[in-house]
Amino acid sequence: MNTLVGTGPLTKLALRRDRIMLVIWIYAFAAFAGAAVYGFKKLYPTVAGREEFVVASNHNTALLTIYGPFYGNSLGSFTAWRDTVLSGLLAGIMSIFLVVRHSRGDEEAGRLELVGSAAVGRHAALVSGMLVACIANVVVGVVMAVVPIVLGIPAAGSIAFGAGVAFCGLTFTAVAAVTAQIAQTARSARGLAIGVLLVAFLIRAIGDSVSVTGPIWLSWLSPIGWAELTRPFGAIRWWVFALPLAAAVLVGIAAALLAVRRDYDSGLLATRSGRPAASASLRSPFALAWRLQRATVIAWVIGALVYGVGIGSAAKGISGLLGSAQVRRVVARMGGQTQLTNAYLAALISLTGLAVAGFAIAAVLRLRSEETDQHADPVLATRTGRIGWALSHLVIAVGGSMVILAVAGIGVGLGHGARSGSLGTEVARMAGAALAQAPAVLVVAGLAAALFGLVPRASVAVSWSVLGAAVLVLFFGETLQWSHWVMDLSPFTQAPKLPGGVVSAAPLIWLCVIAAALGLAGLVGLRRRDILA
Amino acid sequence: MTVAIDVAGLRKAYGKTQALDGLDLSVAQGEVHGFLGPNGAGKTTTIRILLGLLRADGGSVTLLGGDPWTQATGLHRRLAYVPGDVSLWPNFTGGEIIDLLGRLRGGLDAGRRASLLERFELDPTVKARAYSRGNRQKVALVAALASDVELLLLDEPTAGLDPLMEAKFRDCIEEERKSGRTVLLSSHILSEVEALCDRVTIIRLGRTVETGSLADLRHLTRTSIMAELASPPDGLDRLPGVHDLDVEGDRVRCEVETDKLDGLLRALTAAGVRSLASQPPTLEELFLRHYAGDGPQRQEVAAAAPDGTSA
Secondary structure (H helix, E strand, C coil): CHHHCCHHHHHHHHHHHCHHHHHHHHHHHHHHHHHHHHHHHHHCCCHHHHHHHHHHHHCCHHHHHHHCCCCCCCHHHHHHHHHHHHHHHHHHHHHHHHHHHHHHHHHHHCHHHHHHHCCCCCCHHHHHHHHHHHHHHHHHHHHHHHHHHHCCCCHHHHHHHHHHHHHHHHHHHHHHHHHHHHCCCHHHHHHHHHHHHHHHHHHHHHHHHCCCCCCHHHHHHCHHHHHHHCCCCCCCCHHHHHHHHHHHHHHHHHHHHHHHCCCCCCCCCCCCCCCCCCCCCCCCHHHHHHHHHHHHHHHHHHHHHHHHHHHHHHHHHHHHHCCCHHHHHHHHHHHCCCCHHHHHHHHHHHHHHHHHHHHHHHHHHHHHHHHHCCCHHHHHCCCCCHHHHHHHHHHHHHHHHHHHHHHHHHHHHHHHHHHHCCHHHHHHHHHHHHHCCHHHHHHHHHHHHHHHHHCHHHHHHHHHHHHHHHHHHHHHCCCCCCCHHHHHCCHHHHCCCCCCCCCCHHHHHHHHHHHHHHHHHHHHHHHHCCCCC | CCEEEEEEEEEEEECCEEEEEEEEEEEECCCEEEEECCCCCCHHHHHHHHCCCCCCCEEEEEECCECCCCCHHHHHCCEEEECCCCCCCCCCEHHHHHHHHHHHHCCECHHHHHHHHHHCCCCCCCEHHHCCHHHHHHHHHHHHHCECCCEEEEECCCCCCCHHHHHHHHHHHHHHHHCCCEEEEEECCHHHHHHHCCEEEEEECCEEEEEEEHHHHHHCCEEEEEEEECCCCCCHHHCCCEEEEEEECCEEEEEEEHHHHHHHHHHHHHHCEEEEEEECCCHHHHHHHHHCCCCCCCCCCCCCCCCHHHC
């Protein structure tokens, strides 16, 4: 196997390059598992209370869609219910990023050309990327098993729970290895693999949503579904682990067969030729920025619509099904409102705000990648000024965020209105509720812009860390009873809880002022600093 | 003669690395100026300061009569730039990028665009990710040469081109000279600079070491002489400007400073010349004299800035 020569050193190199990122990922998984166990211990100390929630949840389409069914009423089942699907998704994303980064990503950056000319086999980079992903998944699996065990959850179930997540990650390690052979660029290799991951999520979402009455067999088709179907804290089915194992091996073999047919830095899908001249509209920095970001914006708009309609149409069921005091407390904690439907919608709309902040950060930081990829140089050597160049991407970040929020809100309104019979009012009300998140999103975007202008080298890491902190605050702040000043630091704590909450103008205005000030600071910084490459 | 680029005492540091340390550069309007230096000498840093992408730490810079830092966008209407390492948006075709850059610059001559594409044998329908390095270079060259500008800033523009394309590039620059455009051509390919440039500035370690016309610089160089004489020569070692003298019977080899050539020839003819071979000074010799073996090579300053964060 001389095409694998050098895999060992390359794997070590990859582990070294990723050491910080991997630690953060693994820590996040540990925190995720720990917070679930800890939170449910506090919320549902009694079996009776848990049983009430299990019955209600297993009859609620929305909760089934997102989390899947309960297989038991122990604290372990609660932890597995809450974490399995989301951890499976996260493990998939982590694996996809690792594999593509160390194979096609390095090819595209030209790094592998240098490495590949040394005594390194043709497939060593791909295999080392897959090995790193495997190692990461195994560690994640171990951590997610050990944390519940330490917190007093039965060992066998915890191991099955951790293993389910790890095997899901392994399956997508193989999937990413295949898309890395097919796609033309690293970006599209990632996109394609994440598309497969989302399909896996949706298939099990449909399967699980009808699990009580209908064809749960759909969930058997999804790698994320397999992690649930081992039933970690029910009657554990160890044999189910054969499915992800077989899938990973078969898909991995497919990747190996495809890898032989592929040339360096190109995918199996041929690069089509394009237009010989630019369209008449491609003549301004804004047109360039739009062209670079439009695919992402359109994907987000479609996703927001689907997501909005989904949660909107599930909302009516919530108030009918979730009658217990315990459940009311959970949902009320998530949104802080009394009325259940409103609380449910407000909670999911807050979540939308955080997700859109992710879009905003990525859109702003496109400036940074344009700079480091040396795409900015030729543009800034024309009569395009720095401010105009930066604004063209900032406009997309700001405008795109507003449009995505509005579309998500409209989707919620359509879904909810269609079932509750007041389409017009609900669409307007929900669009407003979603747009009330905009000032908080803009603060995050402004922060990314300020970092880009003032401390460009730290901008990527710090921006995403701040968003990560905001996510932690929203998910765990109340459960873990953090002090209020910590929670108040997150702009999303300041956003009104709509629908149902009270709107006061002052915090919204303050958020907008802060966002504008941050953006301005970024532009001033950009004007004064060197363009780095 | 008006001055297109006037740089004096330019300094720029990246952290502890002093990339430019008192660099001088003067380019007259309408001339093709060679900007020579080994890797890491500061050529790219200088050009990026001229473009207003980097801010100088000290010294004065005037570009087309303006300050490239404060008046960047106004000046950029009048110049075109070809980076040394051309990086293009992978999803755009070459044709789209040429048009986009041309339009952002303020206009493109459609006729010239077409003829340059043909000349450089560049397929504009190919997506940038599929171009080789040389073809990416051609995209940037066509975009720059088809623009109606006064000044071309070219940073090692032929680095990825094959010899055939390099020759075509030389023809293009020759035409630019005739049409009166100013060109700053950074390079470490000596034959290219020798063939194209009116004047040359040689830099090293961020400082200018020589500047002048090729004729001026040749005065500073030595011609090598090989002669076979009728009788053994006498007193050659006492002649001024003669170096590396090697006399074996009636054969003589030596190097002579070009402006001291006359004295040597007289001495040789006095001894009776049977055969004579002389090699004119090349820029290469000048280059080697400035770079070879004096002082420790300093660490290479990455083309633009030492940015380790991209990994």
